[in-house]
Amino acid sequence: MSTRDFRQVDVFTTEALLGNPLAVVHGADGLSDDRMRAIARWTNLSETSFLLAPTDPAADYRLRIFTPAAELPFAGHPTLGSAHAWLEADGVPAGERVVQQCGVGLVELRRAEGRLAFAAPPLTQAPVTDAEIATVARALRIAPDDVVEARRLVNGPHFVGVRLRDAAAVLALQPDWSAFEGLEVGVVGLHEPGGESALEVRVFGPDLGFTEDPVTGSFNAAAAQWLTGAGTLPPSYVAAQGTAIGRRGRIHVDTDADGTIWVGGDTRTTVHGTLSL
Template identity: 65%
Template sequence: MRFSQVDVFSAEPLLGNPVAVVHDAAGLSDEQMAAFARWTNLSETTFLLPPTDPAADYRLRIWTPGGELPFAGHPTLGSAHAWLEAGGVPAGDDVVQECGAGLVTIRRGDRLSFAAPPLTRSGPVDEADLEAIAAALRVGRDDLVDAAWIDNGPGWVGVLLADAATVLALEPDWAAFGDLKIGVVGPYADGPLAVELRAFCPGYGMPEDPVTGSLNAGVGQWLAGTRLPRSYVAGQGTVLQRAGRVHVSLVGTPGTGEVWVGGDTRTTVAGSVDL
């Protein structure tokens, strides 16, 4: 089977988030997919399949070392890149991906970008969860400037802290997370980046994800056009010695408009895999 490993959200080599992509994976069982995802030990491994929806160009299954996801952002961009590079031709101007979250549109341009899918859970976070989040992050309850559920499949709860420096200084208590998947955001006062993000998800088999499209999509739906500009660049992965750059833009009304999430993609490994 053809195999690609694509670095996503960085124009520089080896500074983004890699996704392993297996092409023509229709013959693989769930057990084989799960085993390969554990073996790659990347935050996500994907499998390209023929679509079942006539509106889609291909179907994608997305696995972490800990199980399958209905949607994830950097695997969406990296898999679209691999599919196009392998000769895939979309039916229309955009690429349409079928996945567990439904149909996702991927726009081609200076860089690939996806339309953020609808949130499966949104709204305020109750006090008990806020106390648990503060404990997991090892911060005071009053340090949480704002919080909201911004779940588009992986389970994200978004937390706004005072600034980027506070985000970068976090040393979470992994044993306190339970089922929580926490995305933390802190603004920069000036410079090319609007915010710094960190994505904590120990339940998926990796304590911190380097650069996270799904989280950035949820943050854009939550904060773009209000606490953040309508279009901005987010940084992620700094603590992990990465330099992720995520381009987020809002079209329409804050809170209800369409959010697009884009980033650079490049193949770093290409070959075949025997499963």
């Protein structure tokens, strides 16, 4: 039997049980791909991450990320939660910022206003076809005309980003889980100005092993690049996610003068123990 340090981190919240939980396995070198997949299926969270020694000398650690059904090259809440766990386990970055190595390459993290934030990775945008919009509309149980705009967004994960008329329309969705046809769909709607949050977000991925993700850093990074670039949202704002499923995720987006978008959130350890295999 082998043992490894294990943490479950609540991400994008200051309050226990109201963010997106992440399972983190420390010292995962030596675990096979099949073993990692089995652990991810067992935790049954939207993602489980594995901390390993880096193979790139510029990185502080290497990260592999699994859903219950697939490995991801990048994901936001595992990036923040894993950095939190690595630092809490006495990890010391070589430079001013934490540098994570993962499937999309190197991702930088910084701490600002007491919370971790990652630099949004490069984003590829493409038009969404009429057939894809029709599929998304069926899956969301809305009319195609309810879609204000849509974009294909790729930053490691592949999303279809959909904007509805407002936040209330996003919160009212009751999806048909059987109708997504392999698409991972992120839906956004603007809140009225002056509130705590500028944007309401929901992300659905039933074919990736989860139905609705509580809070999704990678999609929020993509949505920030898409919507701030289009002038729909200001350079800095707060988004809400998880509301419809009883969570209170808050995603803090900030844009530097050089155009770098930082996606941040609060993190806290809720479980710390030993994984025995």
